[in-house]
Amino acid sequence: MPKEFHYVWQFDLESSPAQIWPLVADTNRFNRDTGVPTVETVAQGKSTNARKKLRLSAFGIPVEWEEQPFEWVRPYRFGVVRRYSKGPMSELRVRVELEPRETTDAESPAGAKLTYEVWATPKNLLGSIAIPIQIGFISARNFARTLREYDRLAKHGKTAASESASAEFAPGGRERLLSLSEKMVGLGSDTEIVAMLVDYLENGDEFALGRIRPYELARQWNRSKRDVLQTCLCATRAGILDLQWNLICPMCRGGASTDSLKEIASTVHCPGCNIDFAINFEQSVELTFRPNPAIRDAETEIFCVGGPQVTPHIAAQQLLPGGERRSINVELELGRYRLRTMALPGWQHLRVTDDGTCVRTLRATPEGWPNEEIEIGKCSQLQFENATGDEQLFILERTAWSDDAATAAEVTALQVFRDLFASEALRPGEQISVGTLTVLFTDLKNSTRLYREIGDATAFGHVMNHFDVLRKVIAEEDGALVKTIGDAVMAVFRQPASALRAMLHAQRVMAAPANGSQPLTLKAGLHTGPCIAVTLNERLDYFGSTVNLAARLEGQSTGDDVIVSAAVYSDPAVRELLSDSQNNITATRFEIPLKGFDEEKFELWRVARRS
Numbered sequence: 001m002p003k004e005f006h007y008v009w010q011f012d013l014e015s016s017p018a019q020i021w022p023l024v025a026d027t028n029r030f031n032r033d034t035g036v037p038t039v040e041t042v043a044q045g046k047s048t049n050a051r052k053k054l055r056l057s058a059f060g061i062p063v064e065w066e067e068q069p070f071e072w073v074r075p076y077r078f079g080v081v082r083r084y085s086k087g088p089m090s091e092l093r094v095r096v097e098l099e100p101r102e103t104t105d106a107e108s109p110a111g112a113k114l115t116y117e118v119w120a121t122p123k124n125l126l127g128s129i130a131i132p133i134q135i136g137f138i139s140a141r142n143f144a145r146t147l148r149e150y151d152r153l154a155k156h157g158k159t160a161a162s163e164s165a166s167a168e169f170a171p172g173g174r175e176r177l178l179s180l181s182e183k184m185v186g187l188g189s190d191t192e193i194v195a196m197l198v199d200y201l202e203n204g205d206e207f208a209l210g211r212i213r214p215y216e217l218a219r220q221w222n223r224s225k226r227d228v229l230q231t232c233l234c235a236t237r238a239g240i241l242d243l244q245w246n247l248i249c250p251m252c253r254g255g256a257s258t259d260s261l262k263e264i265a266s267t268v269h270c271p272g273c274n275i276d277f278a279i280n281f282e283q284s285v286e287l288t289f290r291p292n293p294a295i296r297d298a299e300t301e302i303f304c305v306g307g308p309q310v311t312p313h314i315a316a317q318q319l320l321p322g323g324e325r326r327s328i329n330v331e332l333e334l335g336r337y338r339l340r341t342m343a344l345p346g347w348q349h350l351r352v353t354d355d356g357t358c359v360r361t362l363r364a365t366p367e368g369w370p371n372e373e374i375e376i377g378k379c380s381q382l383q384f385e386n387a388t389g390d391e392q393l394f395i396l397e398r399t400a401w402s403d404d405a406a407t408a409a410e411v412t413a414l415q416v417f418r419d420l421f422a423s424e425a426l427r428p429g430e431q432i433s434v435g436t437l438t439v440l441f442t443d444l445k446n447s448t449r450l451y452r453e454i455g456d457a458t459a460f461g462h463v464m465n466h467f468d469v470l471r472k473v474i475a476e477e478d479g480a481l482v483k484t485i486g487d488a489v490m491a492v493f494r495q496p497a498s499a500l501r502a503m504l505h506a507q508r509v510m511a512a513p514a515n516g517s518q519p520l521t522l523k524a525g526l527h528t529g530p531c532i533a534v535t536l537n538e539r540l541d542y543f544g545s546t547v548n549l550a551a552r553l554e555g556q557s558t559g560d561d562v563i564v565s566a567a568v569y570s571d572p573a574v575r576e577l578l579s580d581s582q583n584n585i586t587a588t589r590f591e592i593p594l595k596g597f598d599e600e601k602f603e604l605w606r607v608a609r610r611s
Helices: 017-024 027-033 125-155 173-186 191-203 214-221 225-238 415-420 447-454 456-476 496-511 545-554 572-579
Strands: 005-013 052-058 061-067 071-073 077-086 089-100 112-122 241-247 267-270 275-278 285-291 314-320 325-331 335-341 348-353 357-364 373-386 392-398 432-444 480-485 488-493 522-536 539-543 562-565 585-593 601-609
Touching: 005 125, 017 027, 017 089, 017 112, 017 125, 027 125, 071 325, 089 125, 112 125, 173 191, 173 225, 191 214, 191 225, 214 225, 214 285, 225 241, 225 285, 225 415, 314 325, 314 373, 373 392, 415 456, 415 480, 432 456, 432 496, 432 539, 432 545, 456 480, 456 488, 456 496, 480 539, 488 496, 488 545, 496 522, 496 562, 496 572, 496 601, 522 545, 539 545, 545 562, 572 585
Parallel strands: 348 373, 357 373, 522 562
Antiparallel strands: 005 112, 052 061, 061 077, 071 077, 071 314, 077 089, 089 112, 241 285, 267 275, 314 392, 325 373, 335 348, 335 392, 432 488, 432 522, 480 488, 522 539, 562 601, 585 601
């Protein structure tokens, strides 16, 4: 039987386990940085517990293997097993351990001790020769060099995405970048954010540039999310960036990407999880960016398809054979989690609290999971028990979605997006949920009499000016004007309070125009609820009962008030806006049946500024 080679490398790091984890656990980047060749996925049928068939070519030798799912407990250890069908090896096992390093100096940071272990079993004579050379010498040297660099970045709070050793621009790309960025500033884009974006594109790591998340940049740069997103959208129109829509699987949160909303279907298949899931704009579609190829190529090659950083929301992942149990120690943030396996339906609800139980057994049974929510402590010992007869991949994950995601629901409800990308719409006939929106309908009061009294041309000019006012106040409150219908307007907002502020402001401006022109009276109605996105007249539009109800509310307005539904009135931010005496706003409750809703009586509120 061939001898198994075992290598152990230990490193004393200045950074802590939590600081170095995002770099070391990003195995795609780590493999690239340590000289591993690119890999590709081999087509396969349904996989068991996310196993993957992969291949690469090293020194002209084809290598192919089945990769078991990575196992990890964030941020202390991870590992993987690969079993080879082609090449000089029969099996490779990797385990990385991170533990806080003790120090005798109370003023110095403890740092971390990293242990990297590799077990490699040769398949033939070539393997017995190649393993000591490739792993024992070349990889050992590359690991040491890479980990020293990662430690330098991590102890200063940086990631490998912050720097690139050698940025490769397209021919004339850097000059084009500088020229187009100057034009953006000339057209009104924020000078400082444009400068930071240019610096990021000049020096950013290729992997990070392949998926630029505007809200993540905003957090790093300490800038407004909306300002950075708007700058990225303007940079796309200028030809500096390209946009892409990432489709997010609800389980693994990975998925494909597309360049246009027209290519998104209402149902998508995730090959990794082997499930079909319904697309919704609120959680399934994220807007990201990448450099335009005329500026700089972004990294598209793959060096590892697994690894803990592929799914950073997963705190722990463990593979257990049938009938086995395993204890792990976890450090979790406060909030809600779920424990699931890939083969069983449903999941166990967990909530991490300050006073939760610190020792808990969690059982996966053929019958599924209990419905109750279990409280556990931030530092807990969890025992996973596989009470089924089959192998189970246990996955402990946060249920909260990332605050760094610019979702399609949010982006498509912004005026700047609709102005810059008017042609971005769904395929005709496609219907996709966008989650909860606040829908606004307005109309000018007595507009027919206005045309008769001052003439068609003058009245038409006033109507156009009123559209400009609405577009401005809607955009200032992060809303979007969807369409005009005669003298009426339909708009959407993500937040009810933003919509109410916009309408109260618009009514005040139109009632007393600064230029002394004809005063206008604006009727408005607001309702909040779930909406469906569709394409109508080649533009992104919305429909559903929320839209229908909002359209009915505008008719109840006198023009000196905004009619809001109970859903809008009960929003905490709206209640705070109404209760603040400095805003000088009144809200009067009334009930009325609405046409088209079976004459059902609705609780409504008449919101107006005091005289």
